[in-house]
Amino acid sequence: AQTVTQSQPEMSVQEAETVTLSCTYDTSESNYYLFWYKQPPSRQMILVIRQEAYKQQNATENRFSVNFQKAAKSFSLKISDSQLGDTAMYFCAFASHNNNDMRFGAGTRLTVKP
């Protein structure tokens, strides 16, 4: 079974600075997908960024980028130029290639301070 671990329950960062959220996972599969989701107080699940395991290049989406280390099974999220609106819960998630289900980490509560 796949497991996803987020070891940082809470993080804070000053506005405009950079923060990195950690995520590790365990799987025996070679082809899969990894995601970072943002869940603001409204509790909507918002996709931040996604990475396909067979792609070596790290995914980037504007201020958000990942450091995907397949051998180490690590998938960290870097948020640059943090904004107050980035304050939310962030969940790392794993999905098999056949995408039958998605497994989430415990989440990291990020607070961006003015």
Place this chain on the structure above:
Amino acid sequence: GAVVSQHPSWVICKSGTSVKIECRSLDFQATTMFWYRQFPKQSLMLMATSNEGSKATYEQGVEKDKFLINHASLTLSTLTVTSAHPEDSSFYICSARSEDRDGQPQHFGDGTRLSIL
């Protein structure tokens, strides 16, 4: 983009009643939908996978007689919490598999907050 509608968004009811939550894919067909449960300050936990026209697959520890899932069409799955009790109070989120549309393999509904008095 793909939209998943979940209804109701919030429901309060008395202990012992049954509550039905609907999950609809509005602009795409979803042969597979997923139901998650999220307790306060916790992560999403997969409850069951709902497949159109067949029985749902439940995760270990989830009572299938308690949480009835019906996926009668390609755009609608329902979760019925039968004889709900206060411990069933939680946030329930559905998602629909979209065959990797728009870079998102699953699209999430906005969730249902269930409060049992």
